[in-house]
Amino acid sequence: MKTILKSTFILLAFAVIFSSCGKSEKQSDGILASNAAEKVYVKPGELDEYYAFVSGGFSGQLTVYGLPSGRLLKVIPVFSVDAEKGWGFNEETKPMLNTSHGFIPWDDSHHPDISQTVGEVDGRWVFINGNNTPRIAKIDLTTFETTEIIELPNSAGNHSSSFVTENTEYIVAGTRFSVPVPQKDMPIKEYKGNFKGALSFISVEPTHGKMNLEFQILMPGFNYDLAHPGRGNSHGWFFFTTYNTEEANTLLEVNASQNDKDFIAAVNWKKAEEYIKAGKGKKMPTNYAHNVYDEETHMATSTMKKEVLVLDPSELPGLVYFLPTPKSPHGCDVDPSGEYIVGSGKLSANLTVHSFSKMLKAIEGKKFATSLYNIPVINAEDIQAGVVQQAGLGPLHTEFDDKGNAYTTFFITSEVVKWKLGTWDVVDRKPTYYSVGHLMIPGGNSRKPSGKYLLAMNKITKDRYLPTGPEVTQSAQLFDISGEKMELLLDFPTVGEPHYAAGISADKVIKNSKKYYDLSKNKHPYVVKSEAETKVVRNGKEVHVYMTSIRSHFAPDNIEGIKVGDRVYFHVTNLEQDYDVPHGFAIIGANNAELLIMPGQTETLVWEPKQVGVWPFYCSDFCSALHQEMQGYVRVSPANSAIELKWSIGE
């Protein structure tokens, strides 16, 4: 009996120990989780530490998030029309979406990059590429609005874009699809040797940021996939990954995967400048749109440019070298020192790292393996800095921290792998949910990356959020990278495809952010700066309404004498000069969208009334306590009516 009691007691004791073990494990899990929560918790009313500018991929826009909270702050319309903001619908912004193909209401926005001064992100502008109809846009970070879009001729699938050099000398944009240059009617199967890949260099005027397409380098007909600038010692060079060096024109998944090695093209753009100075560039007739939004007239203008300067690397020695890189490399990333160029062979298990200084030595010694289209190919062994062995499957992109580590995404194995520059040893790996593409470390494409956070952007989320039918959100995941091991902190949904992102410390941007537009500087041709100046003017079938909005009324708010068949332009000036007091303008039966007018701004909506009647308009942005009263009427008479134009308020 005693022994039974004893053994029962011992068993009980074990049970207690085991169960308490289990408990303590669970508890420590809980502590970890709450720790992650604390790291991303930004108290109501407090501000995030970083801005993340996340591209919208097939949404065509640029989204602004705060980090570490992952709060969505703004969706900036760039390449796609946005009815919410009237972007591409109001008369002022329609020219922004003009191209050589006419008005284009959609694009695929991929790689945002922030302007730099002396190799550091400076928070003045964000640049982003439109893939489908090749364009580069500039977003002004004083207003968080798209203020310039330049179309790229001779380009197609503008993917290895839009990356910024150390002092924002150039925004560089390479073509993914090679095409006939100039375009012409020819058999597709004559691709090889006849198609060209254009690499575009767009200068940025240092004070006001005006862009100009300075020159294009017409490369062999490969696919130019991604790119990054050199920095430090390698400043003056630009590196582009290539695939389809086979120059296949059909079934690329097989035919462009045959060569064991493709190339990273190393382009010496300082040399290009020398050649241009020496008159070696050729002016080529072309046609592309350059669209500029003026902050004082609050209007965009689109200008068609007819000429581009081109350089042919097969005729200009020293301009381009090919660095053999295994298996259709995708990401092309340069470390903060500028010495290492990481090529991610997306069909390879290894990462290849080239050395810039070894590349220079090989060029000096003229040690070339061969040449292609008269462009020297350097021996792979001569430039190798190291190989990260068997790091994962499907390496795509690499970013760097401030402690000599690199972080690479692996699409197929769905993970981020941390490794050390110089030793090439893998230090840590963390899964992502799921199928990560790009990753972003604030200041990633610069000499001074931040070592605090890493944002991984996933293409697939499946079970990660509440289901929303067949289409589910894509996502971004925030990791803490301040320690030896990465720690997943947060997982948040995104707009469109979060293709790539650029991040910057918020204090560099906050101080420049505008609160409203200065009404006294408004030079819009249809501006009125007081209610006394408001009027309605008929010019044949065109009617121009010079209207104002201020809390809580429009002036005029009664308009008569409009006829069926008229084209009515409502030019609405928001007279407010206070922070965060936009007014909207919406009118029944408008075939376009609303206006959303910031304080001090003028915007124009065209309205073509088709039916006789008295039709209301109203303010669509909840502006004030009497927002509901902010409304008016337009009387529309038959086309042949003799009713005179009349407008009033308060009569």
Next chain:
Amino acid sequence: MKKSKLVMIVGALLTLALFVFPLWNITLEAPQYPEPLGMDIWITKITDHNPHDIKNINLMNHYIGMRDVPTDLPEFKIFPIVILVMAFLGVIVGLIGNKKLYLSWGILMILLGLAGMYDFYLWLYDYGHNLSPHAAIKIPGQGYMPPLLGSKSILNFNAISLPMTGAYFLFAGIGMSFLSYFMAKKEL
């Protein structure tokens, strides 16, 4: 020159700072205005504390039927003359060097100041009570008069009324006239 004379003259001249600095400030605080709205009252004008503040105060006030903040008041013509005359008299008094005159100048200045405050009170009362009968928001018995000095809650706003730099120069000037009186007494 006796020190008391100098103190009197400098004190009289200090009042001229009212042409350089605002006299008074009224600030309106509300949760939606993390940067409060404010107007600076000078002897010659009323100005924005931050750009467009008065425009935004007027915008708020029109809902409750208050008139716009005046840009033009008769006081803006009278006050500068009074200050100029008093500063001039103060210098003369200082040059004469009569301690009784120092004291008289100081007392007269206080009386004028009190008259000014009373005038300011009347204006504030009228501004806060003389409301448009067509106001969108009418609250029976509610007045919107900002405080003469200190703070007061008016609907969603907290109104704060305080002297500004110019007023402190004025106080210092008056103070120095009294000081000069006591110094002159000792000097004898």
